[in-house]
Amino acid sequence: MTLSTCCTAAALALTCSTALAQADEFSRCLADLKPAAQAAGVRGDTFDRHVEGLAADLTVIDKLNFQPEFRTPIWDYLAGLVDDERVEQGRALLTQHAEVLAQVQARYRVDPATVVAVWGVESNFGQTFGKYPLVQALGTLSCIGRRQAYFRGELFATLRILQAGHIAPERLVGSWAGAFGHTQFMPSTFERLAVDFDGDGRRDLMDSVPDALGSTANFLAKAGWQDGRVWGWEVRLPAGFSVAGQGRKVRQPLSTWAAAGLRLADGSPLPAGTEAAGLMTPAGAAGPAFLVTRNFDALYSYNAAESYGLAIAHLSDRLRGGSPFATPWPTDDAGLSRAERREVQTLLSARGHDIGEVDGMLGDRSKAAVRAEQARLGHEVSGRAGQRLLKALRAEAPPAAPAAPEPVTPSSSSDPARPS
Incomplete structure (x- = not known):
């Protein structure tokens, strides 16, 4: 046996030994959790x-330290979450589920567009x-990484949900952190706020749209949502206005903001009244600015990120027929919608890059291809795809071949305009 082969074998043995030791340690950790789980209402057999x-x-440990709503530029974050596709789908679902949504609004006083x-x-x-089985993901987070005490509470809640029979074990999958269902409740949130809106005796956020919509409205109502009050307004700041020290929690009456020179984004006066609102400028004074009410706080409480709350707020406005923000984001390389992300992936694939499935997600392989193309084009090599890269790739793409004329085939229909 050569020295290199011997070293390779030794390294492999060390790796296997380390992996086995880690597996044993994980198993011991889980076993040690059983008494605490039982004290929290989980039966031993469960x-x-x-x-x-x-x-x-x-893989969930890697994701523990990366949350896109805190790291992604807000113009990228919102471009993917509030695009024409999602608006169109949402409006169709407002119609499809109008009866249930009306019942939800009557019970919880939260409007359909927000839900x-x-x-x-x-x-x-x-x-x-x-795609993550909740027990496995939360079990891992309960024993490895930071915030173990928090995730142990969510693991025990998950086991109680299974024990109560609300959701079948094979259906209980969700995010790496344990959120699940149509509106992604954490297990402890499920226990506090999920409702059986369809009346079948189970609170099923995976397979019952009525339960999910009712539970979401209940969450927002408990978080302080007030019926008839808007979440806020996009506003125009007067020239030279300082946003230092401002924020969504620094509230002043609308009359005070009006006296300071703020107007709605279209230039019209702010609504009259003494309602209190805070000024939120997620990209600084040069970008879109918003006066937000306590209803925004209810949206914020769903995920504790202002960009997240703004995504829900903006999408709800678009579902009601509202327009995109009037003020552009302060960037010369705006974000991409999901359709544009798929187009970028298609163009990258056409240039020979292996990006995997064209799904608009821009995962690791897509980002590697983006970096390669940025280097070739002389752009900043960041791995981030924006409008600049899309336009450059479009300019280089060969023109699409003209579609071949459809063959004329005989039809048995007496109406020549009727499709076969």
Whole structure:
């Protein structure tokens, strides 16, 4: 055996030994959680059935330290969450579920557009639930990484949900952090606020749209949503206005803001009255500015990020027929909608890059291809795809071949204009 082969074998043995030791440590950690789980209302047989033999999923640890709503430029974040596709889908669902939404509004006093906007932002209207088995993800986070005490509470809540029979074990999948269902409740939030709106005896956020919509409205109502009050307004700041020290919690009456020279984004006066609002400028004074009410706080409480709350707020306005923001974001390389992200992926693939599925998600392979193209084009190499890269790739793409004429085939229909 050569020295290099021997070293390779030794390294492999060390890696295997380390992996086995980590697996044993994880198993011990889970076993040590059983008494605490039982004290929290989880039966021993429930714990054994769902936790025994569980393997750690270390991919969730990588995601623990990265949250896009805090790291992604807000113009990218909102471009993907509030685009024409999502607005069109949301309006169709407002019509499709009008009866249920009316009942939800009557019970919880939260309007349909706001509830559907949460649905759209959280799971793309039930199209993106997440792929992580909750017990495995939360079990991993309960034993590895930071915030273990928090995730242990969510794990125990998950086990109680399974124990109560609200959701089948194989259906209980969600985000890496444990949020699940149409509107992505954390397990502890489910226990506090989920409702059985369809009356079947179960609170099922995975497979019951009425339960999900009712639960979301209940969440917002409990968070302080006030019926008939808007979340806020996009506003125009007067020249030279300083935003230092301002924020959504620094509230003043609308009359005070009006006296300071603020107007609505279209130039019209602010609404009359003494309602208190805080000034939020997520990209500074040069970008869109918003006066936000306490209803915005209710949206914010869903995920504790201002960009997230703004996404729901803006989508709800668009669902009501509102327009995009009047003030552009302060960037010369605006974000991409999901359709534009898919187009970027298609153009990258056409240049020979292996980007995987064209899904608009811009994962690691897409970002590697973006970096390669940015280097070739002389752009800043960041891995971020924006309008500048899209336009450059479009300019280089060969023109689309003209579509071949459809063959004329005989039709048995007596109406020549009727499609076959």
